[in-house]
Amino acid sequence: MNMPPLIPPFDFQTHVLGPWSSPEIAAGTFWTMATCSLVAICCGLLGCFLIVQGLALIGDAISHTVLLGIVVAFLLTGQFSGMAMLIGAGLTGIVTALLIEFIHRSSRIKQDAAIGIVFTSLFALGVILLNTMASHQHIDADCVLFGDLEFAMFDTTKIFGVAIPRSAVQLTLVTAVVASVIALFYKELLVSAFDPQLAAVLGLKPRLVRYGLMGLLSLAVVSSFQAVGAILVVAMMIAPPATAYLLTDRLPKMLLLTVVAGVISAIVGVHVAFWLNAATAGAMVCVACGLFTLAFLFSPRHGLAVGALRRFRRDDPPLADELSVSA
Amino acid sequence: MNAGLPVFLSISDIAESTGFGEQMRRFWTMSDPAVRTAVAGTILLGLTCGMLGCFVVLRRMSLLGDSLGHAVLPGVCAGFLVTQTKHIGWIFTGAVLSALLAAGVISLIHGRTRLKADAAMGLVLSGFYGLGVVMLTRLQRLPLGNQSGLNRFLFGQASAISAQELAIMAALAGLVFIVVLLTYKELAATCFDLEFATASGIPTRAIHYLLMLLVAIAIVISIQAVGIVLLSAMLIIPAATAHLLTDRLKVMIVLSMVFGAVSGVAGANLSFLKSSLPTGPFIVAVLLLFFVLAFLFSPRYGLFTRLYGRRVQRRQSLADRIIKALAESRSGTELTAADLAATLQVSQTEATAAINMLRHDELIEVAGTGFRLTPGGVEYADALRRNERLWKAFLEREGELAGQLFDPDTDDIERVLGAEMIRELEGGT
Numbered sequence: 001m002n003m004p005p006l007i008p009p010f011d012f013q014t015h016v017l018g019p020w021s022s023p024e025i026a027a028g029t030f031w032t033m034a035t036c037s038l039v040a041i042c043c044g045l046l047g048c049f050l051i052v053q054g055l056a057l058i059g060d061a062i063s064h065t066v067l068l069g070i071v072v073a074f075l076l077t078g079q080f081s082g083m084a085m086l087i088g089a090g091l092t093g094i095v096t097a098l099l100i101e102f103i104h105r106s107s108r109i110k111q112d113a114a115i116g117i118v119f120t121s122l123f124a125l126g127v128i129l130l131n132t133m134a135s136h137q138h139i140d141a142d143c144v145l146f147g148d149l150e151f152a153m154f155d156t157t158k159i160f161g162v163a164i165p166r167s168a169v170q171l172t173l174v175t176a177v178v179a180s181v182i183a184l185f186y187k188e189l190l191v192s193a194f195d196p197q198l199a200a201v202l203g204l205k206p207r208l209v210r211y212g213l214m215g216l217l218s219l220a221v222v223s224s225f226q227a228v229g230a231i232l233v234v235a236m237m238i239a240p241p242a243t244a245y246l247l248t249d250r251l252p253k254m255l256l257l258t259v260v261a262g263v264i265s266a267i268v269g270v271h272v273a274f275w276l277n278a279a280t281a282g283a284m285v286c287v288a289c290g291l292f293t294l295a296f297l298f299s300p301r302h303g304l305a306v307g308a309l310r311r312f313r314r315d316d317p318p319l320a321d322e323l324s325v326s327a
Numbered sequence: 328m329n330a331g332l333p334v335f336l337s338i339s340d341i342a343e344s345t346g347f348g349e350q351m352r353r354f355w356t357m358s359d360p361a362v363r364t365a366v367a368g369t370i371l372l373g374l375t376c377g378m379l380g381c382f383v384v385l386r387r388m389s390l391l392g393d394s395l396g397h398a399v400l401p402g403v404c405a406g407f408l409v410t411q412t413k414h415i416g417w418i419f420t421g422a423v424l425s426a427l428l429a430a431g432v433i434s435l436i437h438g439r440t441r442l443k444a445d446a447a448m449g450l451v452l453s454g455f456y457g458l459g460v461v462m463l464t465r466l467q468r469l470p471l472g473n474q475s476g477l478n479r480f481l482f483g484q485a486s487a488i489s490a491q492e493l494a495i496m497a498a499l500a501g502l503v504f505i506v507v508l509l510t511y512k513e514l515a516a517t518c519f520d521l522e523f524a525t526a527s528g529i530p531t532r533a534i535h536y537l538l539m540l541l542v543a544i545a546i547v548i549s550i551q552a553v554g555i556v557l558l559s560a561m562l563i564i565p566a567a568t569a570h571l572l573t574d575r576l577k578v579m580i581v582l583s584m585v586f587g588a589v590s591g592v593a594g595a596n597l598s599f600l601k602s603s604l605p606t607g608p609f610i611v612a613v614l615l616l617f618f619v620l621a622f623l624f625s626p627r628y629g630l631f632t633r634l635y636g637r638r639v640q641r642r643q644s645l646a647d648r649i650i651k652a653l654a655e656s657r658s659g660t661e662l663t664a665a666d667l668a669a670t671l672q673v674s675q676t677e678a679t680a681a682i683n684m685l686r687h688d689e690l691i692e693v694a695g696t697g698f699r700l701t702p703g704g705v706e707y708a709d710a711l712r713r714n715e716r717l718w719k720a721f722l723e724r725e726g727e728l729a730g731q732l733f734d735p736d737t738d739d740i741e742r743v744l745g746a747e748m749i750r751e752l753e754g755g756t
Binding site for chain 2: 051054055056057059060103106107108109110112113115116117120121123124125127128131132231232234235237238239242245246273276277278279281282283284285286288289292296302304
């Protein structure tokens with residue numbers, strides 16, 4: 001069988017410069033990268049607050065259940081974009097968080113099981129509706145699972161005479177909203193994240209802050225949905241903030257590092273996907289997890305390798321003494 | 328729409344043009360061998376996941392199950408790569424290995440960094456899944472034969488289980504059952520009190536990894552029919568439903584296995600009704616139905632049951648207060664419902680409900696515009712007064728010890744305090 005190799009040989013000319021070779025191709029590459037970067041930025045910024053509060057898996061749950069909101073909004077309005085979808089998704093996110101809390105509070109079911117029950121059920125309902133009711137669709141099972149970046153790039157709109165992918169426009173708006181909400185409510189978010197009791201004493205309403213966060217998260221997820229799919233959104237929500245969390249102790253620095261890690265994942269990921277001829281979203285996630293592995297091993301303060309080295313150094317002097325004595 | 332979920336040799340292919348009744352008949356008569364394997368397969372996975380799910384849920388590892396479920400994707404793709412066909416043995420091996428690797432990486436990240444367990448799980452879940460997506464899309468874009476069939480591992484397709492796969496599934500399920508039977512005592516002990524289990528010499532770490540291995544095998548049994556994305560539902564929901572219904576682990580395991588198997592078959596049936604509907608989401612929908620019913624109406628822990636019980640209790644205690652009020656005013660005029668509501672400071676509807684209950688029990692009767700006690704009611708009022716007097720004496724004598732037993736709403740004070748104590752108290756007053 002004449003089959004191309006599984007991992008094609010890497011060629012700098014083709015795989016790194018190739019995507020930029022002509023203006024048309026370069027524009028496509030640029031918008032793909034921009035969309036991926038925006039996904040990484042808006043999910044990552046919110047992810048920072050999830051990580052420090054131990055809410056990462058509620059983020060996971062919301063990224064699944066938003067599908068139900070999207071499908072229901074589609075059945076009601078007949079379109080897969082615009083306000084209806086954003087509102088539907090935002091509501092689903094908050095409902096998910098409320099349902100999890102309701103099941104957990106009013107029965108003997110523990111929180112982890114409650115999360116598992118709510119997200120699998122709502123996601124399953126979404127898939128069933130998608131398969132049975134939404135018959136002429138722009139999203140299908142594949143899109144749910146790994147996104148449909150190629151299609152998203154064709155769906156453009158003209159702004160000042162430049163063709164810009166619709167999802168890039170939407171993501172820009174959502175990222176701007178996320179960034180400004182974080183800037184405006186920085187103090188509330190900070191205190192609620194690290195010390196909910198103090199926040200309650202100060203009258204900052206940590207519960208309200210949390211549901212607000214869930215609503216914003218749903219907006220980010222639904223906007224990223226078409227680009228990366230439901231499940232990989234989680235990766236962009238967790239991997240870059242986790243990387244940053246291993247590198248710094250300060251929240252502002254963590255937010256900044258998250259953005260940097262996210263953008264690097266997007267840029268490198270697009271090239272890797274081009275090289276391997278595989279899904280862009282998946283490649284981006286692999287790069288983001290690669291960055292995490294680097295931080296895990298070599299972070300100056302928390303890294304595994306650095307810790308081992310430090311222990312080795314500490315053991316070093318007595319050994320040296322012995323040697324000098326014997327010499 | 329279901330370009331992503333192709334079905335080969337599927338029973339549903341033939342079914343395109345036939346109607347609902349016809350499909351139901353074909354499913355339930357089981358004349359079609361493909362239907363028989365699908366049903367047997369879903370029963371097997373329902374039983375296995377239901378059983379292991381109990382341990383997973385009680386040990387609060389539900390989301391670990393979810394992470395492992397997603398993490399098998401790269402293993403499935405790698406297993407496919409070995410032979411470049413859907414040879415199920417390699418795919419199963421790849422899936423188990425990648426689930427175990429994921430479990431290892433989660434404990435490594437959780438143990439060695441300051442990231443919380445949930446972040447570690449989310450990271451591994453999405454990282455492995457991302458790697459799997461890259462491998463899957465890479466495979467799909469290679470000019471191979473029928474590699475697109477890998478997609479059925481995502482949402483599951485019970486009708487695509489072959490007889491050979493069923494044999495492997497049965498062997499694995501049998502293995503899981505035997506291991507659980509042999510280590511039942513240890514598994515049960517670690518579910519409820521980990522420290523006690525450790526102190527009594529049970530190797531809890533080994534049991535933890537054993538459970539991970541068993542869960543990985545259960546996942547492998549399920550990926551065919553339920554799919555990777557919704558796998559965790561199979562582990563969590565039947566066990567959580569059973570947990571709402573009973574306090575005994577053995578009963579819980581049996582119930583959970585029943586729920587798992589019934590929903591498996593029902594899901595397979597539903598997905599069979601229309602061509603190439605995925606099985607997984609339907610199984611989850613049936614599981615959800617069971618869960619909601621148990622959540623609302625479980626005799627002990629149901630939401631409605633508890634609310635109703637609380638209302639009955641409140642009405643009972645209001646009725647007791649009405650009896651007391653009537654007994655105190657016996658010499659004077661009869662009290663109307665409005666009087667009673669006003670004296671006891673409750674709404675008129677509440678008072679009427681309690682009065683109706685008392686009239687039904689023939690403790691009070693209508694007299695003129697109001698109510699008065701029947702002879703039975705007088706007796707009851709005396710009993711109430713006696714209880715109250717005894718409790719008061721008891722509290723005075725027993726001091727703080729009394730806090731544990733004090734239960735003024737009880738009907739049977741002899742049972743709560745013991746006959747001897749009652750005699751003492753009666754003698755004292």
